[in-house]
Amino acid sequence: MIKAAHATAPGKIILFGEHSVVYGKPALVTAIDKRAHIEVERHPNTPRKIRISTMDYRSSHEIPFSTAPTFITDQPTHIQPLLRIIQSIYVQEEIEESITVKVASDIPRSAGLGSSASVCVALTAALADLFDLGYSLEQISACAFKGEQLVHGTPSGIDNTVSTFGGCIRYHKGEIEPIEGSLIQLIIGNTGIARETKTWVGKVRSRYDTFPNVIEPVINAMGDLAKEAERVLATRDLVRLGELIDINHGMLSSIGVSIAELDHLVNQARSAGAYGAKLTGAGGGGCMFALVDDENHDKVFRALHESGAGPIRAQFETEGVLIH
Numbered sequence: 001m002i003k004a005a006h007a008t009a010p011g012k013i014i015l016f017g018e019h020s021v022v023y024g025k026p027a028l029v030t031a032i033d034k035r036a037h038i039e040v041e042r043h044p045n046t047p048r049k050i051r052i053s054t055m056d057y058r059s060s061h062e063i064p065f066s067t068a069p070t071f072i073t074d075q076p077t078h079i080q081p082l083l084r085i086i087q088s089i090y091v092q093e094e095i096e097e098s099i100t101v102k103v104a105s106d107i108p109r110s111a112g113l114g115s116s117a118s119v120c121v122a123l124t125a126a127l128a129d130l131f132d133l134g135y136s137l138e139q140i141s142a143c144a145f146k147g148e149q150l151v152h153g154t155p156s157g158i159d160n161t162v163s164t165f166g167g168c169i170r171y172h173k174g175e176i177e178p179i180e181g182s183l184i185q186l187i188i189g190n191t192g193i194a195r196e197t198k199t200w201v202g203k204v205r206s207r208y209d210t211f212p213n214v215i216e217p218v219i220n221a222m223g224d225l226a227k228e229a230e231r232v233l234a235t236r237d238l239v240r241l242g243e244l245i246d247i248n249h250g251m252l253s254s255i256g257v258s259i260a261e262l263d264h265l266v267n268q269a270r271s272a273g274a275y276g277a278k279l280t281g282a283g284g285g286g287c288m289f290a291l292v293d294d295e296n297h298d299k300v301f302r303a304l305h306e307s308g309a310g311p312i313r314a315q316f317e318t319e320g321v322l323i324h
Protein backbone atom coordinates (compact mmCIF):
# COMPACT_ATOMS: atom_id res chain seq x y z
CA MET A 1 0.00 0.00 0.00
CA ILE A 2 1.45 3.38 -0.96
CA LYS A 3 1.04 6.26 1.46
CA ALA A 4 1.50 9.24 -0.82
CA ALA A 5 1.07 10.12 -4.49
CA HIS A 6 1.98 13.04 -6.72
CA ALA A 7 0.33 13.85 -10.04
CA THR A 8 0.59 16.78 -12.44
CA ALA A 9 -1.59 17.85 -15.35
CA PRO A 10 -1.05 20.52 -18.01
CA GLY A 11 -2.93 23.72 -18.82
CA LYS A 12 -4.07 24.47 -22.35
CA ILE A 13 -4.52 27.01 -25.10
CA ILE A 14 -7.59 26.87 -27.30
CA LEU A 15 -6.26 27.66 -30.77
CA PHE A 16 -9.65 27.80 -32.49
CA GLY A 17 -13.25 27.29 -31.41
CA GLU A 18 -13.78 28.44 -27.82
CA HIS A 19 -17.47 29.08 -27.15
CA SER A 20 -18.59 27.41 -30.40
CA VAL A 21 -17.32 24.16 -28.80
CA VAL A 22 -20.02 24.60 -26.14
CA TYR A 23 -22.55 24.38 -29.02
CA GLY A 24 -21.07 21.10 -30.25
CA LYS A 25 -18.72 22.53 -32.90
CA PRO A 26 -15.14 21.25 -33.33
CA ALA A 27 -12.30 23.09 -31.62
CA LEU A 28 -8.51 22.85 -31.81
CA VAL A 29 -6.61 22.91 -28.55
CA THR A 30 -3.14 22.16 -27.28
CA ALA A 31 -1.72 21.27 -23.89
CA ILE A 32 1.05 23.63 -22.71
CA ASP A 33 4.10 23.17 -20.54
CA LYS A 34 2.58 24.75 -17.43
CA ARG A 35 1.20 22.30 -14.88
CA ALA A 36 -0.91 21.90 -11.78
CA HIS A 37 0.72 19.76 -9.07
CA ILE A 38 -1.21 17.69 -6.55
CA GLU A 39 0.27 15.75 -3.66
CA VAL A 40 -1.97 13.47 -1.64
CA GLU A 41 -1.29 11.44 1.48
CA ARG A 42 -3.48 8.86 3.16
CA HIS A 43 -3.90 8.41 6.90
CA PRO A 44 -5.38 4.97 7.57
CA ASN A 45 -7.21 4.27 10.82
CA THR A 46 -8.31 7.86 11.30
CA PRO A 47 -11.86 9.22 11.07
CA ARG A 48 -12.54 10.60 7.59
CA LYS A 49 -11.12 14.11 7.47
CA ILE A 50 -10.03 16.00 4.36
CA ARG A 51 -7.17 18.43 4.79
CA ILE A 52 -6.54 20.68 1.79
CA SER A 53 -3.89 23.35 1.44
CA THR A 54 -3.54 25.51 -1.65
CA MET A 55 -0.35 27.44 -2.44
CA ASP A 56 -2.07 29.88 -4.81
CA TYR A 57 -4.74 30.94 -2.38
CA ARG A 58 -2.52 30.46 0.67
CA SER A 59 -5.40 28.66 2.31
CA SER A 60 -5.71 25.54 4.38
CA HIS A 61 -8.83 23.70 5.47
CA GLU A 62 -9.74 20.65 7.52
CA ILE A 63 -13.18 19.30 6.68
CA PRO A 64 -14.88 16.20 8.16
CA PHE A 65 -15.98 14.01 5.25
CA SER A 66 -19.69 13.80 4.56
CA THR A 67 -21.89 12.68 1.69
CA ALA A 68 -24.15 15.73 2.22
CA PRO A 69 -24.16 18.51 -0.42
CA THR A 70 -23.06 20.93 2.34
CA PHE A 71 -19.70 19.11 2.46
CA ILE A 72 -19.07 21.05 -0.76
CA THR A 73 -21.35 24.08 -0.64
CA ASP A 74 -20.30 25.25 2.86
CA GLN A 75 -16.67 25.64 1.73
CA PRO A 76 -14.90 28.44 -0.20
CA THR A 77 -15.50 28.36 -3.96
CA HIS A 78 -11.90 27.62 -4.89
CA ILE A 79 -11.90 24.23 -3.12
CA GLN A 80 -15.44 23.18 -4.08
CA PRO A 81 -14.44 21.37 -7.29
CA LEU A 82 -11.81 19.43 -5.36
CA LEU A 83 -14.35 18.42 -2.72
CA ARG A 84 -16.78 17.37 -5.45
CA ILE A 85 -14.15 14.99 -6.86
CA ILE A 86 -13.16 13.71 -3.42
CA GLN A 87 -16.79 13.11 -2.45
CA SER A 88 -17.49 11.26 -5.66
CA ILE A 89 -14.42 9.00 -5.32
CA TYR A 90 -14.99 8.39 -1.60
CA VAL A 91 -18.59 7.31 -2.19
CA GLN A 92 -17.90 5.22 -5.26
CA GLU A 93 -14.82 3.50 -3.86
CA GLU A 94 -16.07 3.32 -0.24
CA ILE A 95 -12.98 4.98 1.17
CA GLU A 96 -12.83 5.21 4.96
CA GLU A 97 -9.56 7.10 5.56
CA SER A 98 -8.40 10.66 6.06
CA ILE A 99 -6.32 12.36 3.39
CA THR A 100 -4.14 15.41 3.02
CA VAL A 101 -4.19 17.23 -0.33
CA LYS A 102 -1.61 19.84 -1.37
CA VAL A 103 -2.36 21.96 -4.42
CA ALA A 104 0.16 24.05 -6.35
CA SER A 105 0.14 25.31 -9.92
CA ASP A 106 2.26 27.20 -12.41
CA ILE A 107 -0.77 28.04 -14.56
CA PRO A 108 -2.16 31.56 -14.08
CA ARG A 109 -5.64 31.36 -12.53
CA SER A 110 -8.89 32.56 -14.17
CA ALA A 111 -6.95 33.44 -17.31
CA GLY A 112 -8.29 31.03 -19.94
CA LEU A 113 -5.40 28.57 -19.66
CA GLY A 114 -7.33 25.72 -18.08
CA SER A 115 -5.98 26.03 -14.54
CA SER A 116 -9.10 24.65 -12.84
CA ALA A 117 -9.35 21.64 -15.15
CA SER A 118 -5.70 20.75 -14.65
CA VAL A 119 -6.14 20.79 -10.87
CA CYS A 120 -9.22 18.54 -11.18
CA VAL A 121 -7.40 16.13 -13.49
CA ALA A 122 -4.26 15.96 -11.35
CA LEU A 123 -6.31 15.43 -8.18
CA THR A 124 -8.30 12.58 -9.72
CA ALA A 125 -5.15 10.90 -10.99
CA ALA A 126 -3.36 11.33 -7.65
CA LEU A 127 -6.28 9.81 -5.71
CA ALA A 128 -6.60 6.96 -8.21
CA ASP A 129 -2.92 6.21 -7.70
CA LEU A 130 -3.05 6.58 -3.90
CA PHE A 131 -5.94 4.14 -3.52
CA ASP A 132 -4.85 1.91 -6.40
CA LEU A 133 -8.15 2.37 -8.26
CA GLY A 134 -6.79 1.48 -11.70
CA TYR A 135 -8.58 4.36 -13.45
CA SER A 136 -8.15 4.70 -17.21
CA LEU A 137 -7.45 8.13 -18.73
CA GLU A 138 -11.12 8.26 -19.80
CA GLN A 139 -12.22 7.67 -16.21
CA ILE A 140 -9.83 10.34 -14.92
CA SER A 141 -11.16 12.86 -17.42
CA ALA A 142 -14.79 11.97 -16.64
CA CYS A 143 -14.26 12.32 -12.89
CA ALA A 144 -12.40 15.63 -13.32
CA PHE A 145 -15.33 16.85 -15.43
CA LYS A 146 -17.57 16.66 -12.33
CA GLY A 147 -15.33 19.27 -10.69
CA GLU A 148 -15.36 21.36 -13.87
CA GLN A 149 -19.16 21.37 -13.92
CA LEU A 150 -19.13 22.92 -10.48
CA VAL A 151 -16.81 25.74 -11.60
CA HIS A 152 -18.04 26.39 -15.12
CA GLY A 153 -21.73 25.42 -15.19
CA THR A 154 -22.09 23.77 -18.61
CA PRO A 155 -18.51 23.25 -19.82
CA SER A 156 -17.85 21.53 -23.12
CA GLY A 157 -15.32 19.13 -21.55
CA ILE A 158 -12.47 20.37 -23.75
CA ASP A 159 -10.28 21.54 -20.83
CA ASN A 160 -10.31 18.34 -18.76
CA THR A 161 -9.89 16.27 -21.94
CA VAL A 162 -6.76 18.03 -23.21
CA SER A 163 -5.32 18.20 -19.70
CA THR A 164 -5.77 14.43 -19.34
CA PHE A 165 -4.57 13.31 -22.77
CA GLY A 166 -2.08 16.12 -23.61
CA GLY A 167 -0.89 16.96 -27.12
CA CYS A 168 -2.48 19.07 -29.81
CA ILE A 169 -5.98 17.78 -30.56
CA ARG A 170 -9.24 18.33 -32.34
CA TYR A 171 -12.06 18.10 -29.80
CA HIS A 172 -15.53 17.47 -31.15
CA LYS A 173 -18.48 16.39 -29.00
CA GLY A 174 -16.26 14.52 -26.56
CA GLU A 175 -14.25 12.77 -29.29
CA ILE A 176 -10.57 13.58 -29.72
CA GLU A 177 -8.21 13.28 -32.64
CA PRO A 178 -4.50 14.21 -32.50
CA ILE A 179 -3.58 16.96 -34.99
CA GLU A 180 -0.31 18.36 -36.27
CA GLY A 181 0.42 21.60 -34.46
CA SER A 182 3.68 21.00 -32.70
CA LEU A 183 5.78 23.23 -34.93
CA ILE A 184 3.85 26.43 -34.49
CA GLN A 185 5.17 29.03 -32.04
CA LEU A 186 2.90 31.10 -29.86
CA ILE A 187 3.41 33.90 -27.38
CA ILE A 188 0.78 34.30 -24.67
CA GLY A 189 -0.11 37.71 -23.26
CA ASN A 190 -2.20 38.12 -20.12
CA THR A 191 -4.49 41.12 -19.50
CA GLY A 192 -4.25 40.31 -15.79
CA ILE A 193 -8.02 40.65 -15.60
CA ALA A 194 -9.47 37.61 -13.82
CA ARG A 195 -12.82 36.41 -15.05
CA GLU A 196 -15.14 33.45 -14.70
CA THR A 197 -15.77 31.16 -17.64
CA LYS A 198 -19.33 30.58 -16.42
CA THR A 199 -20.16 34.31 -16.70
CA TRP A 200 -18.91 34.61 -20.29
CA VAL A 201 -20.49 31.36 -21.45
CA GLY A 202 -23.72 32.77 -19.97
CA LYS A 203 -23.30 36.08 -21.85
CA VAL A 204 -22.91 34.26 -25.14
CA ARG A 205 -25.96 32.15 -24.35
CA SER A 206 -28.06 35.23 -23.69
CA ARG A 207 -26.88 36.92 -26.92
CA TYR A 208 -27.69 33.66 -28.74
CA ASP A 209 -31.16 33.58 -27.18
CA THR A 210 -31.81 37.24 -28.03
CA PHE A 211 -30.61 37.04 -31.66
CA PRO A 212 -30.66 33.34 -32.61
CA ASN A 213 -30.81 34.08 -36.35
CA VAL A 214 -27.69 36.21 -36.10
CA ILE A 215 -25.58 34.34 -33.56
CA GLU A 216 -26.24 30.79 -34.73
CA PRO A 217 -24.59 31.41 -38.14
CA VAL A 218 -21.57 32.93 -36.34
CA ILE A 219 -21.27 29.85 -34.13
CA ASN A 220 -21.57 27.62 -37.21
CA ALA A 221 -18.91 29.69 -38.99
CA MET A 222 -16.59 29.28 -36.00
CA GLY A 223 -16.96 25.51 -36.37
CA ASP A 224 -16.18 25.77 -40.12
CA LEU A 225 -13.21 27.97 -39.31
CA ALA A 226 -11.79 25.32 -36.94
CA LYS A 227 -12.07 22.73 -39.73
CA GLU A 228 -10.34 25.07 -42.19
CA ALA A 229 -7.64 25.83 -39.60
CA GLU A 230 -6.92 22.12 -39.18
CA ARG A 231 -6.28 21.85 -42.92
CA VAL A 232 -4.04 24.94 -42.91
CA LEU A 233 -2.13 23.73 -39.82
CA ALA A 234 -1.12 20.65 -41.75
CA THR A 235 0.37 22.82 -44.53
CA ARG A 236 2.27 25.04 -42.03
CA ASP A 237 1.23 28.13 -43.97
CA LEU A 238 1.66 30.70 -41.19
CA VAL A 239 0.22 33.59 -43.22
CA ARG A 240 -3.05 31.75 -43.84
CA LEU A 241 -3.14 30.42 -40.30
CA GLY A 242 -2.63 33.94 -38.93
CA GLU A 243 -5.49 35.18 -41.07
CA LEU A 244 -7.78 32.53 -39.61
CA ILE A 245 -6.63 33.44 -36.09
CA ASP A 246 -7.58 37.08 -36.77
CA ILE A 247 -10.95 36.07 -38.19
CA ASN A 248 -11.62 33.92 -35.11
CA HIS A 249 -10.87 36.90 -32.86
CA GLY A 250 -13.33 39.01 -34.85
CA MET A 251 -16.02 36.37 -34.45
CA LEU A 252 -15.37 36.16 -30.72
CA SER A 253 -15.76 39.95 -30.55
CA SER A 254 -19.07 39.70 -32.40
CA ILE A 255 -20.48 37.24 -29.85
CA GLY A 256 -19.47 39.69 -27.12
CA VAL A 257 -16.51 38.11 -25.33
CA SER A 258 -13.62 40.41 -26.19
CA ILE A 259 -12.88 43.50 -24.14
CA ALA A 260 -10.79 46.62 -24.84
CA GLU A 261 -7.74 45.24 -22.98
CA LEU A 262 -7.74 42.03 -25.05
CA ASP A 263 -8.23 43.99 -28.29
CA HIS A 264 -5.33 46.23 -27.31
CA LEU A 265 -2.93 43.31 -26.79
CA VAL A 266 -4.12 41.64 -29.98
CA ASN A 267 -3.51 44.88 -31.93
CA GLN A 268 -0.10 45.43 -30.33
CA ALA A 269 0.97 41.91 -31.32
CA ARG A 270 -0.30 42.35 -34.88
CA SER A 271 1.44 45.75 -35.25
CA ALA A 272 4.68 44.15 -34.05
CA GLY A 273 4.46 41.66 -36.90
CA ALA A 274 2.61 38.63 -35.50
CA TYR A 275 0.99 36.49 -38.19
CA GLY A 276 -2.25 36.66 -36.24
CA ALA A 277 -3.53 37.16 -32.71
CA LYS A 278 -6.70 36.31 -30.81
CA LEU A 279 -8.08 35.92 -27.33
CA THR A 280 -8.03 32.39 -25.96
CA GLY A 281 -10.47 30.78 -23.53
CA ALA A 282 -13.71 32.35 -22.42
CA GLY A 283 -12.65 35.99 -22.92
CA GLY A 284 -13.77 38.91 -20.76
CA GLY A 285 -10.12 39.24 -19.63
CA GLY A 286 -7.53 36.53 -19.24
CA CYS A 287 -5.19 35.71 -22.10
CA MET A 288 -4.59 36.19 -25.81
CA PHE A 289 -1.95 34.63 -28.00
CA ALA A 290 0.05 35.67 -31.04
CA LEU A 291 1.33 33.41 -33.80
CA VAL A 292 5.03 34.02 -34.47
CA ASP A 293 8.13 32.44 -35.97
CA ASP A 294 11.85 32.86 -35.24
CA GLU A 295 11.96 36.13 -37.17
CA ASN A 296 9.20 38.14 -35.51
CA HIS A 297 9.27 36.38 -32.13
CA ASP A 298 11.40 38.96 -30.26
CA LYS A 299 9.54 41.98 -31.62
CA VAL A 300 6.15 40.58 -30.68
CA PHE A 301 7.41 39.45 -27.28
CA ARG A 302 8.78 42.97 -26.61
CA ALA A 303 5.55 44.64 -27.75
CA LEU A 304 3.50 42.50 -25.38
CA HIS A 305 6.01 43.05 -22.60
CA GLU A 306 5.85 46.83 -23.06
CA SER A 307 2.04 46.61 -22.94
CA GLY A 308 2.33 45.01 -19.50
CA ALA A 309 1.03 41.63 -20.68
CA GLY A 310 3.75 39.59 -18.93
CA PRO A 311 4.23 37.50 -22.07
CA ILE A 312 5.21 33.87 -21.86
CA ARG A 313 6.43 31.59 -24.59
CA ALA A 314 4.08 28.67 -24.82
CA GLN A 315 5.71 25.33 -25.39
CA PHE A 316 3.38 22.67 -26.66
CA GLU A 317 3.17 19.70 -24.34
CA THR A 318 2.73 16.18 -25.62
CA GLU A 319 2.20 14.62 -22.18
CA GLY A 320 -1.13 14.89 -20.42
CA VAL A 321 -1.62 13.84 -16.83
CA LEU A 322 1.44 12.27 -15.19
CA ILE A 323 2.04 10.32 -12.01
CA HIS A 324 5.43 11.12 -10.55
Ligand code: MEV
Pocket residue numbers: 014017018019020021022112114152154155156157158159197201281282
Ligand atom coordinates in the same frame (compact mmCIF):
# COMPACT_ATOMS: atom_id res chain seq x y z
C1 MEV B 1 -13.09 26.71 -22.23
O1 MEV B 1 -11.75 26.96 -21.80
C2 MEV B 1 -13.65 27.86 -22.95
C3 MEV B 1 -15.10 27.79 -23.39
O2 MEV B 1 -15.18 27.24 -24.70
C4 MEV B 1 -16.00 27.03 -22.44
C5 MEV B 1 -15.99 25.51 -22.60
O3 MEV B 1 -15.56 24.98 -23.62
O4 MEV B 1 -16.47 24.86 -21.66
C6 MEV B 1 -15.59 29.23 -23.46
